[in-house]
Amino acid sequence: MRDTVKERPLPRVTLYRPRDHLLKNWAEFLPFFNDPEPLEDLKGGKRPHRRFFVFETDGKKWHIKKMSYLISPRMRDRFRGFFLFPPAALLQFKRALRVRAAGPETVFPFFVLTRREGIKIQGLFISPYSGSGLLHEVFLSGSVSRDTKTGLFVKGIEDLRKMHKSGITHGDAHSSNILVEEGRLLWCDFDMMRTGRVYLEFKGRRRDLYRFIRSAVAAAISRGEWNEPLKRELLRLCGELYPKFSRLEKGIIRRLSEKFREFSSPPGS
Numbered sequence: 001m002r003d004t005v006k007e008r009p010l011p012r013v014t015l016y017r018p019r020d021h022l023l024k025n026w027a028e029f030l031p032f033f034n035d036p037e038p039l040e041d042l043k044g045g046k047r048p049h050r051r052f053f054v055f056e057t058d059g060k061k062w063h064i065k066k067m068s069y070l071i072s073p074r075m076r077d078r079f080r081g082f083f084l085f086p087p088a089a090l091l092q093f094k095r096a097l098r099v100r101a102a103g104p105e106t107v108f109p110f111f112v113l114t115r116r117e118g119i120k121i122q123g124l125f126i127s128p129y130s131g132s133g134l135l136h137e138v139f140l141s142g143s144v145s146r147d148t149k150t151g152l153f154v155k156g157i158e159d160l161r162k163m164h165k166s167g168i169t170h171g172d173a174h175s176s177n178i179l180v181e182e183g184r185l186l187w188c189d190f191d192m193m194r195t196g197r198v199y200l201e202f203k204g205r206r207r208d209l210y211r212f213i214r215s216a217v218a219a220a221i222s223r224g225e226w227n228e229p230l231k232r233e234l235l236r237l238c239g240e241l242y243p244k245f246s247r248l249e250k251g252i253i254r255r256l257s258e259k260f261r262e263f264s265s266p267p268g269s
Contacts, residue, residue, distance in 0.1 A: 003097070012116040016093055021109035023126070028057045032064055033115050033122050037071040054129050061129035063107075067092065068123050081120040088191075089114060089123025095190035102166035104159035104187050107179065135175035135185065139219030146225075153216055153234065155185050157241045160208050169194045169204030175215035205244065210252050213238065214259065221262050231263065 007015045009026060017023055032053060053064040067088035068081030080088055093112045100106055110127040135152060138144050156178065163170060170177075171192030179186040194204065216234065220226040235253075238245045257264040 004093075014112075014114045016090060016112040016114075018097075018109045018111075021111075023111045025057045026111075026113065029055070029062075029064065029113055029124060029126060030115075032066060032124055033113075035066060037069055063127050063129040065089070065092070065125040065127075066123070067125055068121065070117055070120055070122065081122060083116065083119050083121055087112075087114050087121045087123040089125040092125045092190055095193045098166070098168060098195070099163060099170075099187055099190065099193075102168055103162035105184055106187050130179055130181060130186065132179045132181040132186070135178040135180050136215060136219065138180050139175055139216055140222060142223065149216075150233070150237070151183075152180060152185065154237055154241060156212055157209075157238055159185060159187065160212060161242050164200060164205055164208070167195050167197050167200055169200050170208050171204075173208040173212045175212070175219070206248050206251060209238070209242065209245070209248060210255055213252065214256060217256060217260060217263060221260055226262050 003019045005017050005019050007017070009015055013030070015023065015026055023029075032055070035053070051066050053066070055062050055064055069077045070081075072078055079085075089112045093110060096106050096110055100108065107127045107130055110125065113124045113126065115122045135156070138152060139149055156173075156175075160170070160173060170187070170190070171194055172189060177187065177189040179188060194200075213234065217226065220230060235249065239249070253263075
């Protein structure tokens with residue numbers, strides 16, 4: 001983390017930031033540590049509303065992701081933030097920096113605030129709020145041309161190739177974790193990211209490619225746009241853009257065929 005600055009603005013509070021970027025009015029984010037703790041079950045639709053916030057300060061909107069809880073009925077959340085483990089928000093910060101170093105873009109700059117509470121560390125991952133739509137929404141849109149969708153699909157495969165070249169497995173590389181801003185893809189949500197060549201070769205490449213391709217296929221099927229020519233086009237692009245795709249293609253096609261009946265027998269072929 002040579003490009004990262006660690007500061008202690010208050011006792012028990014630590015700020016992590018990119019070296020060339022300051023978080024002004026950082027104290028205004030502190031109340032989010034005291035957001036009401038989730039006393040109810042976090043599953044389903046309740047969980048996102050407990051963890052994500054949009055906050056405006058000094059005329060700028062910020063997206064805040066609360067990464068740990070002090071109280072929770074879920075076993076996983078009880079251990080999240082335990083001081084013997086790296087804070088989840090800091091892991092998100094490091095992973096996002098590593099993805100950017102590999103070439104793909106993310107929302108930037110991002111910051112982390114942590115606060116020690118006894119044996120637990122609360123964490124806030126803070127990034128500029130982007131009103132841009134998700135790639136998933138673009139794939140589903142009837143007003144976006146097929147050429148535009150294909151171009152964004154190409155960029156997604158190219159970004160995965162860059163991550164994998166750097167030993168990064170995103171882990172959750174579907175189109176709902178990617179923002180589209182002025183034709184650029186901004187990758188998000190690195191909770192499931194892993195690094196290392198062993199996992200990448202054993203599972204990571206196939207997992208990332210399958211999830212990304214699946215999200216594009218699902219959107220096309222949902223809109224009634226799926227057909228044999230489109231199937232051949234997507235597979236051809238993957239083979240051209242991703243050097244090792246041919247080795248993984250059979251397994252990915254098998255999984256897609258099991259997931260979508262239309263993938264095996266597309267209508268209008």
